[in-house]
Amino acid sequence: MDDPARITAYQALLAVHRDEAYANLILPSLMREAGLSSRDAAFATELTYGTLRHRGTLDAIIGRAAERDVARIDPPARDALRLGAYQLLHTRVPSHAAVASTVDLVRSVAPGATGFANAVLRRIAEKDIDAWLTVVAPNEAEDPVGHLAMVHNHPEWIVRAFRDALGGDLAETARALAADNDRPEVHxxxxxGLGDAAELADRVGGSPGAFSPYAVYLPSGAPGELAEIRQGRAHVQDEGSQLVAAALVEAPLEGRDEQWLDLCAGPGGKAGLLAAIAAQRGAYLTAVEVTEQRANMVVNAVKGLPAKVLAMDGRLAGQERELPEAGFDRVLVDAPCTGLGSLRRRPESRWRKQPSDLPPLTKLQRELLTAALLAVRPGGLVAYVTCSPHPVETKLAVTEAIKRGQGCELIDARAAFPAGMPGLGDGPTVQLWPHRHGTDAMFLALLRRTM
Structure with missing residues (x-):
């Protein structure tokens, strides 16, 4: 079978589902190995990410067409069928070409399933996606969450989390879910002090960001090949991540403002931005990362800037000599989380994450926030950040920290964002959203230590 784009996409899907690889890491290496042209690389990328995003609905349709649960289909044939169904339902590839190419693929990876695949794909081709959704999606009035989950390709527990974070507004929940299925720009x-956003945008053929003064939108291309990235004058970072990191240092602070702490610094994007701002303000950043590999990434991210990196557990802040109690003026807690706010960039994550992931994560988040409030001085600021809108990872975690009587108060985080930025809610915390701001769904709470 001489179809390098489809073969590469299939290999990426196989690695994601068999080896729990991440598409954003495995696909570029597979495309380089295959020597794909720019056109084939774009097609392989569309097939891979599109199939991963729409897996839930694709599986429901394949199961209905096959008259069996997709779990009973052999994995090689199953991934090929997903790839074929995506082409039939979501691309302009002619039906006959999508069927023929997928049957050829099945013949090469699962020969015994060739006839079966041909029959299933022909049944799928009989209806468009809207017609299929009327077959597989639950009734909207009777099961609104199930309906949204099927139509917008998210597990039901994630739909409920988004709904709760949006105050029960199902129409806006639908918009948030739909935005997760859009292809995001590179930011x-x-x-x-090292680069200017407007000048960078001109050089790379991008455009300045809508909100962050440091952001540039890159519509296409490989950012790793840019000289500015290689030279450390810029880095790849979602605009939402820039905004929440910058908010920590934009919030007013009385008294000393010299020692900053990034408590969960890997892989280093926020640390790099904070250290660059620290260089302009006469401050110094201490970046903490528990895993050695990610700590090394942080070292590279802050190279040449006023910063040091400690490979240690952030939960020890306030207890260790290098992280003394009340030793810092500003502290960032970019807490490990479910990552539900970045599903558009990591489409496989929505099917990989489970509600059972929450309890250990929320325990860790609260321990890190407790340590941060111990490490910051009275009057100092802590920014609690998650790349998730799930209420138990956001407002509940902060509310419990305050209830435990740790001597802190919430301040209005909205004032630390660019003037006139819309959709910041009623405060005092801020929840960004892809459908509102074009960013990942970053959450920020700013807390001031009072005693």
């Missing part, structure tokens, strides 16, 4: 961060 760059021009490091202050």
């Amino acid at each position: 760059l961060c021009a490091r202050p």
Whole structure:
């Protein structure tokens, strides 16, 4: 079978589902190995990410057409069928070409399933996606969550989390879910003092960000090949991540403002931005990362900037000599989380994450926030950040920290965002959203230590 784009996409799907690989890591290496042209690379990328995003609905349709649960289909044939169904239902590839190419693929990876695959694909081709959704989606009035989950390709527990975070508004929940299925632009961060966003946008053929003064939108291309990235004058970072990191240092602070702490710094994007701002303000950043590999990434991210990196557990802040109690003026807790706010960039994650992931994560988040409030000085600020809108990872975690009597108060985080930025809610915390801001769904709470 001489079809390098489809073969590459199939290999990526296989690695994601068999080896729990991440598409954003495995696909570029597979495309380089295959020597794909730019056109084939774009097609392989569309097939891979599109199939991963729409897996839930594709599986429901394949199961209905096959008259069996997709779990009973051999994995090689199952991934090929997903790839074929995506082409039939979501691309302009002619039906006969999508069927023929997928049957050829099945013949090469699962020969015994060739006839079966041909029959299933022909049944799928009889209806368009809207017609199929009337077959497989639950009734909207009777089961609104199940309906949204099927139509917008998210597990039901994630739909419920988004709904709750949006105050029960199902129409806006639908918009948030739909935004997760859009292909996101690459965002760059021009490091202050080292690069200018407007100049960077001109050089790379991008455009300045809508909100962050450091952001540049890159519509296409490989950012790793840019000289500005290689030279440390810019890095790849979602605009939402830039905004929540910058908010920590934009919030007013009385008294000393010299020692900053990034408590969960890997892989280093926020640390790089904070260290660049620290260089302009006469401050110094201590970046903490528990895993050695990610700590090394942080070292590279802050190279040449006023910063040091400690490979240690952030939960020890306030207890260790290098992280003394009340030793810092500003502290960032970019807590490990479910990552539900970045599903558009990591489409496989929505099917990989489970509600059972929440309890250990929320325990860790609260321990890190407790440590941060111990490490910051009275009057100092802590920014609690998650790349998730799930209420138990956001407002509940902060509310419990305050209830435990740790001597802190919430301040209005909205004031630390760019003037006139819309959709910041009623405060005092801020929840960003892809459908509102074009960013990942980053959450920010700013807390001031009072005693």
